[in-house]
Amino acid sequence: MRAVIAEDSVLLRIGLVKVLEMAGFEVAAETGDAEGLLAAVEEHRPDLALVDVRMPPGFTDEGVRAALVIRGQYPDTAVLLLSQYVEERYAADLLSTRSGAGIGYLLKQRVADVEEFIDALRRVAGGGTALDPQVVAQLLLRRGGGLDPLERLTPREREVLALMAEGRSNAAVAAGLVVSESAVAKHINNIFAKLDLPPAAEAHRRVLAVLRFLDGTP
Numbered sequence: 001m002r003a004v005i006a007e008d009s010v011l012l013r014i015g016l017v018k019v020l021e022m023a024g025f026e027v028a029a030e031t032g033d034a035e036g037l038l039a040a041v042e043e044h045r046p047d048l049a050l051v052d053v054r055m056p057p058g059f060t061d062e063g064v065r066a067a068l069v070i071r072g073q074y075p076d077t078a079v080l081l082l083s084q085y086v087e088e089r090y091a092a093d094l095l096s097t098r099s100g101a102g103i104g105y106l107l108k109q110r111v112a113d114v115e116e117f118i119d120a121l122r123r124v125a126g127g128g129t130a131l132d133p134q135v136v137a138q139l140l141l142r143r144g145g146g147l148d149p150l151e152r153l154t155p156r157e158r159e160v161l162a163l164m165a166e167g168r169s170n171a172a173v174a175a176g177l178v179v180s181e182s183a184v185a186k187h188i189n190n191i192f193a194k195l196d197l198p199p200a201a202e203a204h205r206r207v208l209a210v211l212r213f214l215d216g217t218p
Contacts, residue, residue: 001046002046004029004044025121032056041070047125048125051082061090063081067079071101078101079102083105091131104130104167105132107132150195157191170184
């Protein structure tokens with residue numbers, strides 16, 4: 001799989017290149033700004049774009065805006081955003097888009113756990129999600145009152161869905177909640193039914209359920 005990296009910190013960018021190569025990716029291009037990122041995606045059509053949220057010239061939301069362009073114009077390219085801090089609005093903007101490709105939002109501190117970070121890279125490149133637990137917590141706080149399709153879920157089902165949003169497998173969810181994998185599978189089936197997700201491939205429905213959980217789409 002091919003990837004492009006957009007990160008203005010040269011040292012971090014070098015480290016990311018090494019980690020992606022360890023994960024089996026071919027790094028087709030690396031850049032330090034959003035303009036270079038979009039040019040690289042247009043040229044190489046990568047499987048994955050690894051994008052810093054804040055880049056030159058303004059160091060505000062350049063990476064997010066570029067990621068939204070990628071989601072709209074290159075729907076086969078997965079996007080994994082990296083941020084120094086939890087910036088809930090940016091995560092919500094990205095998650096509100098619809099694309100068949102994977103999506104992720106992690107804090108940069110997660111890169112230090114190389115094995116876990118590689119797992120996240122592969123999940124996103126494979127069409128799944130990888131969301132930082134702190135991002136999930138902030139998005140949960142964002143949810144307000146009014147009609148919410150998730151109100152049909154039990155507290156335990158919401159816990160399962162929150163862990164799914166982080167990109168965890170059934171086995172990891174079971175370990176986190178100290179329950180059996182069969183119990184997790186039952187909860188997930190209940191979640192699919194209560195969110196009115198039609199029968200489809202398990203992986204696809206997991207992504208749909210996570211997106212509905214995070215952006216509140218009825």
